[in-house]
Amino acid sequence: MSNNKNLRRIAVDPVTRVEGHGKITLLLDEQNHVREARFHIVEFRGFEKFIQGRPYWEVPYFVQRLCGICPVSHHLAAAKAVDQLVGVDALTPTSTKLRKLLHFGQTLQSHALHFFHLSSPDLLFGFGSNLEHRNIVGVIEDFPDLALKGVRLRKFGQQVIxxxxGKRIHGAATVPGGMxxxxxxxxxxxLLADINDVLIWAQDAVALNEKIHTEHPENHGFARLNSNYLSMVGADGKLELYHGGLRASRPDGSKIFDQYDYRGYTHIIREEVRSWSYMKFPYLTELGRENGWYRVGPLARINNCDYISTALAEAARKRFVAFGNGGFVHDTLAYHWARMIEVLHSAESIHELLLDPEILGTDLVVKGEKREEGIGVIEAPRGTLFHHYTVxxxxxxxxxxxxVSTTSNNQAMNESVRSVANEYLDGNEITEGLLNHLEVAIRAYDPCLSCATHALGKMPLEIELIDAAGEAIDRMSKASNGSIKRTL
Amino acid sequence: MSNKTITIDDIEVPFEEGQTIMDAALAAEIYIPHLCHKPGLSPHGSCKLCTVDVDGRAVSACTLPAAEGQRIDNNTPALNEVRKTITQMLFIEGNHLCPSCEKSGDCTLQAMAYHLGMLDGHFPQFYPQRELDASHPTLVLDRDRCILCELCVRASREYDGKDVFAISGRNTNRQLIVNSATGRLADSDIETDDMAAHICPVGAILIKDHGYEIPIGRRTFDLHSVAESDLGEIKLSNVRHHDE
Structure with a gap:
């Protein structure tokens, strides 16, 4: 319940799925404007607690079970921390390249899954289009070539993994200090046999998203936020997903910090706990609790980096920058476009790595002196991912x-939900349009709960509107078969 | 060569005086599922997976001496169903987290579950509270995975000439304990090269700082079924007894 007695409360509550979903509460003022949006994470995983007391070398294998879509990110972030625990600061060139190859495969498959399977129905058919058709099956029916490319792109990423x-999901790759x-x-x-097709499909994916975004002006302001951005960058400011320094920027592009050694992350990021969500609210210490929230993920990375090391993705980035007139692009739906630029960069990088003779090396493990603390950070598909262990x-x-990445986008998702709700909430009425648009806003961030809640366009929801006196005045529910009915 | 024979699933199997049904079966390359048995160590009969039907009576093949004319049912749907149930109970009585376990792919319990077509735990999980002992500089004792087969107990006594482990407690409180003043592995006389440190079929005793080193596809049970693996195992022909 809200602490503010003058606010009404609307709750959007998924009712059937047991994990990987959120619940939205909208707090209204007397004028029916949304004063605050709360995107509750009601699932509780507890990984930080139950790995306590376990042997440190088990950790990359434990934590990769956090997720079935980006387990490699958790595996690698934890492995980087474990490297430090065994006193290894630099792997052999071959092991570094194998890990990068694994990570690019992961980014490629996760991004392809998100766009083609989860988000393309909204973007191709429109946010308010027929629910029964607005799903991956509908995409296959209407755009069979596109759907097939999406499936194949993802498949290639999984083959790399x-x-x-050894497995497409939850394999075994890292050991302390190597592979x-x-x-x-x-x-x-x-893998090389398919790479040319993959490069073409990735370019098509960028072109499609570029077209969708630039040709739909109504998408530009949708859930848009002038936010700070956090990401990792390479030593010379290039887009970097595996290892680099942290860079945070203000909305105008000026830097808050740059090339920050992530092992000191506790000095620059703090986490706030709020009673109504299991997900914490991180913020940049320098800017404080109120103003220090930031966005991570593809939009943050493409905005933040100075250049991309691969030619095709760099050309795509330049068009992205031109769209923003040289400044940052703050459009929330541009996440999709940025995501596809990273798909292209991943495909090009996989090609480069496969042609590198060192990738076939057999010197895989480095030993060192044990330490008590290890911090591993990686740019996961959904954003900067921190793993910190003491032994x-x-x-x-x-x-x-x-x-985790979604945590960093927590406040941003709330802000986007508030922005969209203000636009689409119609007085005391909950409408299907509101429901649809809230989903689209959240999905742009590719939060790790999106997979479980909208895999086939069947996110079960209940929205409840409660007035200032605590009376339910409207309730609407959407069943998992897509049918919507008013239940009050 | 003895002329005495038993019959296992209609196959006539020769045996030597003093051999158990399990000994005779393994010598004839007939697989009887088992977890607590290891050729060379004294038979124990605790896991009950080797339960066979001898002339209408259910007995442990690893402990019952072979006797002339025994007619034995082994690989039957009914017996394998019972074995599967036993395996399910072993899983739910401990905390077997295969997805993150470094023994996955090398674990005999897991391989047995695959062998018997076990698809779930069937019974409610016990989630017992068990202590992990990482006190030893080179070994870890993770009781979550222990199935109380006593292979480590016997290996320590019969092969290593020590007495590091024992089983203590009754019923669901049974657990593997360490024979040292503090009860900690660090204060026992176990060493990295001891057989007891390497014999655990489920990863309850592991070498520290190592794990996941064998890639998926090359682990023991990626290459062989549990039946092939146990039949092909090099027998511990030169077993030293601590009293020898």
């Missing part, structure tokens, strides 16, 4: 802190 980790398997010539050639003398985990 499988070759390196457990060299890449064979045969495996490399198998006891006996090698068991003493303490763990994870800031």
């Amino acid at each position: 499988e070759v390196i980790s 457990n398997k060299a890449l064979t010539i045969e495996e490399r050639d198998r 006891n003398e006996d090698g068991t985990i003493k303490k763990a802190n994870l800031i």
Whole structure:
């Protein structure tokens, strides 16, 4: 309940799925304007707690089970922390490249999944279009070529993951200080056989998203936020997904900090706990609790970086920058466009790495002197991902802190929901349009709950409108078959 | 060569005096599912997976001496169903988190579950509270995974000439304990090269700082089924007894 007695409360509450979903409460003032939006995360995972007391070398394997879409990100962030725990600051060139290859495969498949399977129905058919058709099956019916490209792009990313980790999901790749398997010539050639097609599909995906965004002016202001951005960048400011320094920028592009060693992250980021959500609210210490919230993920990375090291993606980035007239692009729906630029960069980088002779090396593990603390940070598909562990003398985990990407976008998602709700809430009426648009706003961030809640356009929801006196005055529910009915 | 025989699933199997049904079966390359048995260590009969039907009576093949003319049912749907149930109970009585376990792919319990077509735990999980002992500089004792097979107990006594482990408690409170003043592994005389440190079929005893080093596709049970693996195992022919 709101602490403010003058506010009305509207709750959007998924009712059937048991994990990977959120609940939205809109707090209204007397004029029916949305004063505050709360995107509750009602699931509780508890990983930080139950890895306490476990042996440190188990951690990358434990935490990758956080997710079925981007397990590689958790695996690698934890592995980077574990490298530090065993006193290794630099892996062998081959192991570094194998990890990068794995990570690019992961980014490619996760981004492709998000756009083609989850978001393309909204963008191709319109946010308010027929629910029964606005899903991946509808895309396959109306745009079979596009759907097939999406499926194949994702498949290629998964093949890269499988070759390196032995499985498409939840494989085994890292060991403390390195990797457990060299890449064979045969495996490399198998991936190279498909790379030219993948590069073409990735370019098509960028072109499609560029077109969707630039040709729909109504999309530009949708859920738009002039926010700060946080991401990792390479030493010279290039787009970097595996290892680099942290850069935070203000909405005007000026830098708050740059090339910050992520091992000192506790000095620049704090996390606020709010009673109504299990998800914390991180903020940049320098800007404070009120103003320090920021966005992470593809939009943050493409805005923040100075250039992209691969030619095709760099050309796509330049068009993105031109769209923003040289400044940052703050359009929330431009996340999709930025995401596809990263798909292209991932495909080009996979190509480069496969042609690098060092990728076939067999020197895979480095040893060092054990340390008590390890911090691993990586740019996961959804944004900057922090894994921080301390160990006891006996090698068991003493303490763990994870800031997952979606957490960093927590405040931003609330702000976007508020912005959209103000536009589409019609007096005391909950409308289907409101429901649809709220979903689209949240989905742009590709929060890790999107997979479970909207895989086939069947996110079960209940919205309740409660007035200032606490009386329910409207209630609407959407069943998992897509049918909507008023239940009050 | 003895002329005495038993019959296992209609196959005539020769045996030597003193051999158990399990010994005779393994020698004839007939697989009887088992977890607590290891050729070379004294039979124990605790896991009950090797339960066979001898002339209408259910017995443990690893402990019952072979006797002339025994007619034994082994690989039957009914017995395998019972074995599957036993395996399910072993899973739910401990905390077996295969997805993150470094023994996955090398775990005999997991391989047994696959062998018997086990698809779920069937019974409600016990979620027992069990202590992890990481006190030893090179070994970890993770009781969550222990199935109380006592292979480590016997390996320590019979092969290593030590007495590091024992099973204590009754019913659901049974657990693996360490024979040291503090009860901690660090204060016992176990060493990294001891057989007891390497014999655990489920990863309750592991070498520290190592894990996940064998890539998926090359682990023991990626390459062989549990039946092939147990039949092909090099037998511990030169078992030393601590009293020898």
